[in-house]
Amino acid sequence: MTKVVDPHPSPIRICVTRSQKQAYSETFIRDQIDVLAEMTAVYAIHSGRYPERQEDDTLLSPRPFWILHKVLKPLLGRNNYFSNYGVKRYLKNNSIDVVISNFGISAAHMVPVCKKLNIPLIPVFLGHDATDVNLLHKYRKAYKVLFEYSAYMVSFSEALKEKLVALGAAPDKIKVIPNGVNTAKFSPNPEVHRDLRILAVGRFTEKKAPMYTIRAFNSVLQKFPEATLTMVGGKSGLFSECEQLVRDLGIENAVKFTGALKHDEVAELMRSSLLFAQHSVTADNGDMEGTPVGIMEASASGLPVVSTLHGGIKEAVIHGTTGYLVEERDYAGMAAYMIALCEDPVRAKEMGLEGRKHMQQHYEQKVQIRKQYEVACQALGCQTN
Numbered sequence: 001m002t003k004v005v006d007p008h009p010s011p012i013r014i015c016v017t018r019s020q021k022q023a024y025s026e027t028f029i030r031d032q033i034d035v036l037a038e039m040t041a042v043y044a045i046h047s048g049r050y051p052e053r054q055e056d057d058t059l060l061s062p063r064p065f066w067i068l069h070k071v072l073k074p075l076l077g078r079n080n081y082f083s084n085y086g087v088k089r090y091l092k093n094n095s096i097d098v099v100i101s102n103f104g105i106s107a108a109h110m111v112p113v114c115k116k117l118n119i120p121l122i123p124v125f126l127g128h129d130a131t132d133v134n135l136l137h138k139y140r141k142a143y144k145v146l147f148e149y150s151a152y153m154v155s156f157s158e159a160l161k162e163k164l165v166a167l168g169a170a171p172d173k174i175k176v177i178p179n180g181v182n183t184a185k186f187s188p189n190p191e192v193h194r195d196l197r198i199l200a201v202g203r204f205t206e207k208k209a210p211m212y213t214i215r216a217f218n219s220v221l222q223k224f225p226e227a228t229l230t231m232v233g234g235k236s237g238l239f240s241e242c243e244q245l246v247r248d249l250g251i252e253n254a255v256k257f258t259g260a261l262k263h264d265e266v267a268e269l270m271r272s273s274l275l276f277a278q279h280s281v282t283a284d285n286g287d288m289e290g291t292p293v294g295i296m297e298a299s300a301s302g303l304p305v306v307s308t309l310h311g312g313i314k315e316a317v318i319h320g321t322t323g324y325l326v327e328e329r330d331y332a333g334m335a336a337y338m339i340a341l342c343e344d345p346v347r348a349k350e351m352g353l354e355g356r357k358h359m360q361q362h363y364e365q366k367v368q369i370r371k372q373y374e375v376a377c378q379a380l381g382c383q384t385n
Helices: 024-039 063-076 081-093 104-117 133-138 140-149 158-167 210-223 239-249 263-271 293-300 331-343 345-362 365-380
Strands: 013-017 041-046 098-102 121-125 153-155 174-176 197-201 228-232 255-259 275-277 305-308 323-326
Touching: 013 024, 013 104, 024 041, 024 098, 024 365, 041 081, 063 081, 081 104, 098 104, 098 365, 104 121, 104 140, 121 140, 121 365, 133 140, 140 158, 153 158, 158 174, 197 210, 197 263, 197 293, 210 228, 210 239, 210 275, 210 331, 228 263, 239 255, 263 293, 275 293, 275 331, 293 305, 293 345, 305 331, 323 331, 331 345
Parallel strands: 013 041, 013 098, 098 121, 121 153, 153 174, 197 228, 197 275, 228 255, 275 305, 305 323
Antiparallel strands: none
16 A cells, blocks of 8 residues: 655655644644644644644635535535545645544544545554544444554554554554653753642543542641642543542642643743642543653653553653652552652652653654654655655
8 A cells, every 4th residue: 555656755745634723632733743844744634533624724625515514424424425525635636645643533534535545544543542442332443444544553652552452453553652742841940849849730531530639639738738739720521520529628728720721831830849640540431541741741841750550651650760650549659659759859859850861862752753754754665864
């Protein structure tokens, strides 16, 4: 299925797909597009599991076709003549060489058009798209076709690669490339933190298990009543349950919910915190993390991380060196490590700085995205510079 091209081509033309244009929790996709654009010609389409709009928000299909697609989708499915028409036209008109699709579900919908045009397809798997049992049941047939057609697949972690192989993906097609972090955007505070400020950043979802973090922090308070926990994230999902738990525990004065914050505000909180905590677990529906952005950003900021033996976290955090990891749902163990870092802020600082080195050596964002570009070139049989 490899497309034959000149081994010394002009910049290849990549189309990147994503379900949302400006998702708060997916800034790494915007970074992916920007960094790829520094290396080659990049086009982006978005909106929905099967993209409907160009980067300037204009529809891919003529409006009458778009309306017919919406009306007929319950009968014909998401992939039908009227939806395929716009995507196919866009790829042809822009002479797209290869498609990188975020994420697996969107990639499954891109197969018919890419196959028709003989364009290599590279799905990028985040986490839930390879672990959510309900999605996997719904897309089991589509994934079988996707795995067969894909030139390569990108997995954000080794743990996620194992899931994909278990689903039927060929191991030699899977490239493990974490999404990475731009360490230049984060600057560690050189001072040892004496204020016991604990930070958690992430959506209030089941797989991020914020209630376990709160319970662990409550144990920290028994020894260090001056400690504080700041939780950053949009007020949805399990947010109300977390608020209620804080009230039930009587620790309202020690826990602050900030809501969603801008990137620079989060970076500043990381500079002023002692440690970062996130208790990721496998949700009841099987949903798992890939490599959480918050954990990579915390390490890039020089914070030690206390988290769980879950997904890509097992690779991003080196237990005993850049942070500590406990079994999922072991909030007592999590509390013990948080207490240990509160007792020894100097050690906490040393571990945090080791974490930053780890990010710079293995998770630098531009390096990771460059690897995606190289995979695209491999799919085309061309050379990289």
